Amino acid sequence: MEIVIHIVTVLVVLFVVLNIAAGLIWVERRLLALWQDRYGPNRVGPLGLMQVAADTIKLFFKEDWVPPFADKGVFILAPAIVMLTVLMSFTVLPFAPGMQITDLNIGLLFVLAMSSLGVYSVVLGGWSSDNKYSLLGGLRAAAQMLGYEVFMGLALMGVVLMAGSFSLRAIVDAQSKMWFIVPQFVGFVLFLIAGAAEMRRLPFDIPEAESELVAGFHSEYSGMKFGMFFVGEYVGVVLISALISILFLGGWHGPLLPPIVWFLIKMFAFIAFFILLRAGLPRPRFDQLMSWGWKIMLPLALANLLVTGAIVLAVK
Amino acid sequence: MTKIFVDGRPFDVPENQSMLQACLTLGFDLPYFCWHPALGSVGACRQCAVKQYRDEKDSRGRIVMSCMTPVAEGVRISIRDAESVSFRAAVIEGLMQSHPHDCPVCDEGGECHLQDMTVMTGHAYRRYRFSKRTFRNQNLGPLVNHEMNRCIQCYRCVRYYREYAGGHDLKEFVLRNLVYFGRQNDGVLENEFAGNLVEICPTGVFTDKTLKQHYTRKWDLQLAPSVCVHCGIGCNTSPGERYGTLRRIVNRYNGEVNGYFLCDRGRFGYEFVNSPERLRQPRLQKGGQGETADGPVALVHARKLLDGGKVIGIGSPRASLEANFALRTLVGQERFFAGVEDEEHRLTARMLEILRSGLARSPSLGEIEKADAVLVLGEDVTQTAPRMALSLRQSVRQQPFELVDKLQIPRWLDHAAREAVQDAKGPFFVAAPHPTKLDDVAAATYRASPDDLARLGFAVAHAIDSSAPDVPQLTDGVRALAGRIAEALKNAKRPLVVSGPSLKCEALIQAAANVAWALCRAGKPAALSFTAPECNTLGLGLMAARPLGEAQQALKSGEADTIVILENDLYRRAPREQVDALLASARHLIVLDYLETSTTHKAEVVFPSAPFAECEGTFISNEGRAQRAFQVYVPEGGIRAAWQWLRDLLIASGANGAAAWQGVDDVLKTLAGSLPAFSAVPQAAPSAAFRMAGEKVAREPHRYSGRTAMHANINVSEPKPPDDPESPLSFSMEGVSEQPPPALIPFFWSPGWNSIQSVNKFQQEIAGPLRGGDPGVRVIEPAKPTEPDGPAGPDGNARADFLGAPPAVFEPQPDRVLLVPIYHVFGSDETSQRAPAIRELTPKPYVALDSEAARRFGLNDGDLAEVAVNGAVERLPVKVRDGMAAGVAGLPVGLPGIENCRLPAWARITRP
Amino acid sequence: MFSIIRTLWNVLLHSFQPRVTIQYPEEKPYLAPRYRGRIILSRDPDGGERCVACYLCAVACPVDCIALQATEDPTGRRYAEFFRINFSRCIFCGLCEEACPTYAIQLTPDFEICEYDRQKLVYEKEDLTISGPGKYPGYNFWRVAGVKIGGKDKGQAEREEPPAEIHSLLP
Structure with missing residues (x-):
């Protein structure tokens, strides 16, 4: 019986997450249009909502083309990795009290591990395409992930120190009085930036910068393989937004409204924020990106950890 | 060479030129109107003004007309000088005052010298606000259109028409700004070279009336270098096609042959290509009833008829070398008959023998123009070889030019030179049975029957060289005339004798040869020119075909029972009964032709062959110059080149060697290999493999319009342009951007020079040969004398014996x-x-x-x-x-x- | 850093600005008379065809989508025997209109000429010719040009003297 409930939970989470990710395609286009004084998709279905369905159908019916020069096995594997790793992270997220697939005591580490593994999909996809643009995209992705992963983890250590646990549920519970965004504001900002970089969202979409690299690591992908990269990115946005809500904004905590609503409000606010970033900011140069990560963000994260550690020690 | 300075830069230019000519040779863009390379300078239009400076210190200079200024050592001029620039702009503004604002409906538009020069001088806006003078036009016949409002009074037309071409019925009228160029009354322009007014006129006063029926701008024509097929001279032409029909012919400059001019037959005769009488599909006929068939069906049918192997072929002097040779290969040398009247066949063979084994060389038209004493023996050149008559007309100026030289007047200073010589003409003698159009420049004419004309020739030869056969019973008058002619020829530097087969009199040809050879023996570089009746008469003659008369015997004796006739209407070659008898005694008759003729009606199988504009072919002119005519466009329907039909028949009947004939090049290679007389023919034009910078030569100008719409009514998806694996030209606007070799120039165009005068940019020297040499290769040369530098003499291989004997005196009959x-x-x-x-x-x-x-x-x-x-x-x-x-x-x-x-x-x- | 935040704030403020998109099929946009849409052939004020078949539009066309053939009526007035525009190739650049010396060919603000069948995008003269003078009322090429056509003899165009008497020798 336990197992059945677990499976149902898993399936519900999977269904909801995937639907949110797919819906995000529509949300993002509408929001971008709103901020650019346009309408965005508004023809297919009410408010253009069926645009997602139309796009999905289109993707399914496109020719599933594997270039003859590509490394076939790796080429097919790469898009699967991205979906797999991102979805795996959702297993440990507490959406509301009792709404969680599993509460690992090292939940946060698990999430970080999964997001690190995600880089393989990009690197392998870029390498197996046997195309100079794809390879360059893959290389950039590797370098970028490496640089931003380090301080992403470090930025979260402040939260861990304050909560005293790696369990995400424990971290949410630790915020019942005060959200960590207040004491850990620097960590929040660092994580926000690192999250965007980790998900290769604009302005950090350098691995697929279309003005330089055609479409970067997924230049050669088409049909549903491309679709997996595409949806994987949106699932990633959902994941990072959910994580931010959980780690810094108290997760489901909030007055009046049921916990899950609070959680969703917070999460969607950050999703909207990521879309706003895309609407507002230009893409930096790759060397700027790298020096920004290593020379500013990393020292800042270390300093934040040091100060937090010192304060926590002093208070205890 | 002389050194001149143009805008401070030194240049070496040839002497005896005007500054304008030198500047154009050097590639400068200097506008002009009244000057023409063939007509010389009169300084009437004031358009070619430049600044001339005394020496390098002179900065003021003075404006001179470059066309009136001879080049001289150290002369300094400036083209870019501001004052001369504004002078030229002012001149053209004046010329344009009354120009009628009708360029959109003017046939000259787009290839107008006036447009080019106006753009060149920068006159862009009209300031003249007053009323324009107008003229009524005249109907000048079916060839040339007249639109006088456009005239800028450069006088080129009357100078060409009267002074160059010898016409009388075009002249200037009225005075001041009302000067009018036309005839006294409406009527057909009488001169046979009136069509050249179209190119001589710098604007649209005289335009091509046949073009007007299906008007197309120059930039929309698809063109190819071609050769005129309407007589034996082989003038170079550029036929232009649009929407699948031939639209017009313009002159293609060849310094050695036609120069700047064509005759009206050559310029306007092209329309037969568009004729409704064209054969467009193979046809199988029986008893007068015909049905069209597809090519393969007709080939299978024809092959069956050829199966017996007892086939004779009748060639044609209007078919290309390739077609004739293909037929000759199909039927075998023994069964290849010349498709001409026997007498003409014999005379052609005799002329070839004379030209190939004799002493005198057959001259090009360029050389004919330079001849300074001419005897025309029994030939009405204006009618049989028109373009040659125009050259002969220029030759009478050669001797008077010596006086011009003595007065130190440059020859190109046209008005002064003509004033100096007045009516003086060089020795030019015409002997013909009736008045000819060249009589007006002749020093003496002689009218007699063909035999008597030959007797005069023999007498002249005897008067030059007493070892030549003497002429008995000569009247004193004729003897005196012969003596006078002999004297003139002997005293000339470059004497010329012209004769031909048109009177069907062998003695005439022998007499002409004797005169030329006598001159050669006297050490004169005499030239001997025979006219040829058709475009490939000499080519067919060199193939050593059997005379047509023997075909009848061949059929009767059972040697053959099937006839293949190549592009030939036998009913024009022999009396009707004879042809009827010949065709009746054949069991099967296969005819290849492009027009319906009486002969095609009798055929069992008719193959539609391609006339000159629709296929490639090589022709040998009366000079012995092999020239290639390229295909202009791909014809619709089942039309193919005659040699291609014959090749397929050859393949069908098992001759595998012919399968290698992919293009004209391959046929010519086989021809050159099997008949030594033709060994040089393949060099007449670059082979199909020729490329410049990896590209073919484009047949279409780069501004060719309507590609994506011209066939859109049939199918909106454009067809691929046809391939042309057989020639170095492409049916496209894509091709080399440089100047192609002279034999491959489809049309003359140069940036800023849209009119035919852009030929200036293609010549080594203005009015000289094209860059890379004038096209064509001579295949007939006289035998070489053994002494390398000595005059052709009676020794060595050269034949020196005088030919024949004078015929008897012609006796007029009272009743006949x-x-x-x-x-x-x-x-x-x-x-x-x-x-x-x-x-x-x-x-x-x-x-x-x-x-x-x-x-x-x-x-x-x-x-x-x-x-x-x-x-x-x-x-x-x-x-x-x-x-x-x-x-x-x-x-x-x-x-x-x-x-x-x-x-x-x-x-x-x-x-x- | 501040500029980034300001940028984001400014972008966010666009949420409250009106949209510039025009919802086309329901809402028709205003197109200026000089908009470069469907090509037409106009007529002169007298109702005659303005096109004199000079081929300048065809040669100006960068995609070579105009083909025509000139012909003349018995009085010498030149016109197009056929005039074809392949709109499936046309790029609506307007160079034909600029090249036209008689204001005959004009681009109009109509752009709704889509077809499912490309072949239907081939317009012949009958499809192109309209009944009026289009954007340029008043101009008639034949009144200016010094050629004779039916109804207008030599010397009757604008600013022309009567034809000269060619057999006169009077100064």
């Missing part, structure tokens, strides 16, 4: 006349006759009588006469033509209705 052929530039040629514009000018059949003879037969001008000749009786109107030789009457050649009368022949003329 000798009918001699009279040729007509419009009408005597088989193909141009089918062009509507030419047909309009073709005379109706007639019999020409001297007024004395007419009186004797009781006939008046216009009366119907019964002419009994060769056993047939024709009813023809009489045309009284004074000046015909005594006892001689004339009958036009080749006119529809009387095309198969063999002449000369004795005839009885009676009142019906």
Whole structure:
């Protein structure tokens, strides 16, 4: 019986997450249009909502083309990795009290591990395409992930120190009085930036910068393989937004409204924020990106950890 | 070479040129109107003004007309000088005052010298606000259109027409700003070279009226280098096509051959290609009933007919070398017959023998122009080889030029040179049975029957070299004339004798050869030019075909039972009964031709072959110059080149060697290998493999328009442009951007020079050869003398024996006349006759009588006469033509209705 | 850093600005008369065809989508025997209109000429010719040009003197 409930939970989470990710395609286009004084998709279905369905159908019916020069096995594997790793992270997220697939005591580490593994999909996809643009995209992705992963983890250590646990549920519970965004504001900002970089969202979409690299690591992908990269990115946005809500904004905590609503409000606010970033900011140069990560963000994260550690020690 | 300075830069230029010519040779863009390379300078239009400086210190200079200023050592001029620039702009503004604002509907637009020069000088806005003078136009006949409002009064037309071409019916009228160029009254321009006004006129006063029927701008034409097929001269032409029909022909400059000019037959005769009488699909016929068939079906059918192997082929002097050779290969050398009258065949062989084994060289038209003493023996050149007549007309200026030189007047200073010589003309003698159009420049004319003309020739030869056969019973007058001619020829530097087969008189040809050889033996570089009746007469002649008369025997003896006739209407070659008999005795008849003829009606299988604009072919001109005519466009329907049909027949009948004939190049290679006379022919043009910078030569100008719409009504998806694996040209606007080699120039165009005058940019030197040499390769040369530098002498291989013997004196008969052929530039040629514009000018059949003879037969001008000749009786109107030789009457050649009368022949003329 | 935040704030403020998109099929946009849409052939004020078949539009066309053939009526007035535009190739650049010396060819603000069948995008003269003078009322090429056509003899165009008497020698 336990197992059945677990499976149902898993399936519900999977269904909801995937639907949110797919819906995000529509949300993002509408929001971008709103901020650019346009309408965005508004023809297919009410408010253009069926645009997602139309796009999905289109993707399914496109020719599933594997270039003859590509490394076939790796080429097919790469898009699967991205979906797999991102979805795996959702297993440990507490959406509301009792709404969680599993509460690992090292939940946060698990999430970080999964997001690190995600880089393989990009690197392998870029390498197996046997195309100079794809390879360059893959290389950039590797370098970028490496640089931003380090301080992403470090930025979260402040939260861990304050909560005293790696369990995400424990971290949410630790915020019942005060959200960590207040004491850990620097960590929040660092994580926000690192999250965007980790998900290769604009302005950090350098691995697929279309003005330089055609479409970067997924230049050669088409049909549903491309679709997996595409949806994987949106699932990633959902994941990072959910994580931010959980780690810094108290997760489901909030007055009046049921916990899950609070959680969703917070999460969607950050999703909207990521879309706003895309609407507002230009893409930096790759060397700027790298020096920004290593020379500013990393020292800042270390300093934040040091100060937090010192304060926590002093208070205890 | 002389050094001049243009805008401070030194240049070496040839002497004896005007500054304008030198500047154009150097590639400078200097505007001009009244000057023309063939007409010289008169300084009338003031357009070519430049600044001339005394020396390098002179900064003021003075404005001079560059066309009137000779080049001299150290002369300094400036083209870019501001004052001369504004002077030129002012001149053109003045010229444009009354220009009628009708460029959009002007046929010259887009290839207008006036447009080019206006753009060149930068005159862009009209300031003149007052009223324009206007003129009424004249109807100048079916060839040339007249639109006088456009005139800028440069006088080029009348200078060309009167002084160069010898016409009389075009002149300037009125005065001041009302000067008018036209005829006294409306009427057809009489000169045979009037069509050149289209190119001479710098603007749209004279335009091509046949083009107007299907008007197309120059940039929209698809063109290819071609060769005129309407006589034996081989003038170079650029035919242009649009929407699948031939639109017009313009001159293609060849310094050695036609230079800047064509005759009207060549320029306007092209319309037969668009004729509704064209054969467009193979046809299988039986008993007069025909049905069209596809190519493969017709080939299978024809192959069955050829199966017996007893086939004879009849070639054609109007078919290309390739086609004739393919036929010769199909039927075998022994069974290849010349498709010409036996007499003409014999004369052609004789002319070839004379030119190939004799002493005298056959001159190009360029050399004919430079001849300074000419004897025309028995040939009405204006009608049989028109373009040569224009060159002969220039030759009479050669001797008077010596006086011009003595007065130190440059020869190109046209007005002064003409003033200096007044009416003086060089020695030019015409001997013909009737008046000719060249008589007006002749120092003396001689009218006699063909035999008597030959006797004059023999007498001249004897007078030059006493070892030549003497002529008995010569009257004193003729002897004196012969002596005078001999004297003139002997005193000339470059004497020339012109004769030909048109009177069908072998003695004439022998006499002409004797005169030339006598001169050669006297150490003169004498030239001997024979006209050729058709575009490939000499090419066919060199193939050593059997005479047509033997074909009958071949059929009768059972040697053969099937005839293949190549592009030939036998009914024009022999009397009707003979041809009927010949065709009747054949079991099967296969004909290849591009026009319906009486012969195609009799055929069992008719293959539609391609005329000159629709296939590639090589022709040998009367000079012995092999020239390639390239395909202009791909014809619709089942039309293919004759040699391609014959090749497929060859392959079908198992001759595998022919399968290698992929293009004209391959056929010519085989031809050159098997007949040594043709060994040089493949060099007439670059092979199909030729590329410049990896590209072919484009047949279409780079501004060719309408590619994506011209066929859109049939199918909106554009067809791929046709491939042309057979030639170095492409059916496309994509191709080399540099100047192609001279044999491959489809059209003349240069940036800023849209008119035909852009040829300036293609010449090594203005009015000189094209860059890379004038196209064509000579395949007929006289035998070499053994002494390398000495004059051609009687030793070595060269043949020195004088030929033949003078014929007996011609005795006029009281009751009969000798009918001699009279040729007509419009009408005597088989193909141009089918062009509507030419047909309009073709005379109706007639019999020409001297007024004395007419009186004797009781006939008046216009009366119907019964002419009994060769056993047939024709009813023809009489045309009284004074000046015909005594006892001689004339009958036009080749006119529809009387095309198969063999002449000369004795005839009885009676009142019906 | 501040500029980034300001940028984001400014972008966010666009949420409250009106949209510039025009919802086309329901809402028709205003197109200026000089908009470069469907090509037409106009007529002169007298109702005659303005096109004199000079080929300048065809040669100006960068995609070579105009083909025509000139012909003349018995009085010498030149016109197009056929005039074809392949709109499936046309790029609506307007160079034909600029090249036209008689204001005959004009681009109009109509752009609704889509077809499912490309072949239907081939317009012949009958499809192109309209009944009026289009954007340029008043101009008639033949009144200016010094050629003779039916109804207008030599010397009757604007600013022309009567034809000269060519057999006169009077100064």
